[in-house]
Amino acid sequence: MLDTIAKKELESLQISWSQDLAIGNELIDSDHRDIFDTARRLQAEITEEEPEYSIVGEVLVELIEHTGGHFAREEALMQEIGFPALEAHKREHALLMQKVNDLHRRFMDGYPNLPMEVAKFIEFGLVRHIMKSDMELGRFMHAA
Ligand SMILES: [Fe+2]
Numbered sequence: 001m002l003d004t005i006a007k008k009e010l011e012s013l014q015i016s017w018s019q020d021l022a023i024g025n026e027l028i029d030s031d032h033r034d035i036f037d038t039a040r041r042l043q044a045e046i047t048e049e050e051p052e053y054s055i056v057g058e059v060l061v062e063l064i065e066h067t068g069g070h071f072a073r074e075e076a077l078m079q080e081i082g083f084p085a086l087e088a089h090k091r092e093h094a095l096l097m098q099k100v101n102d103l104h105r106r107f108m109d110g111y112p113n114l115p116m117e118v119a120k121f122i123e124f125g126l127v128r129h130i131m132k133s134d135m136e137l138g139r140f141m142h143a144a
């Protein structure tokens with residue numbers, strides 16, 4: 001049974017990509033929009049009256065795939081342009097991947113607190129990473 005308070009918390013989360021999240025690189029910004037779209041679908045399914053667990057599972061897998069693919073592209077770009085904070089940035093990516101994989105594993109184990117964990121992952125994981133670390137990359141690219 002999903003926790004009702006946590007569901008409301010997840011439901012109230014505004015998951016939308018906006019111009020203030022733009023780092024100014026087309027590839028990266030479109031990847032970020034794509035990740036937000038997937039996260040929004042996950043939010044929508046989990047906060048349904050009766051979530052369809054097979055769909056939640058599928059969307060979680062998609063989120064893992066989109067996030068992983070994006071991180072690889074972003075890291076390749078950072079390597080190419082000689083971004084100085086590459087190693088620290090890669091560690092952040094690795095941690096986020098670990099978190100999203102953990103979410104999926106716990107979901108498969110029947111983890112009951114999924115809405116809260118998903119809300120936290122999106123808000124304090126993905127969004128914060130883009131606003132802080134990806135923004136830094138954007139500034140470096142524009143200064144070059
Ligand atoms: Fe990043």
Ligand SMILES: [Fe+2]
Nearest residue numbers: 028074130134
């Ligand atoms: Fe990114």
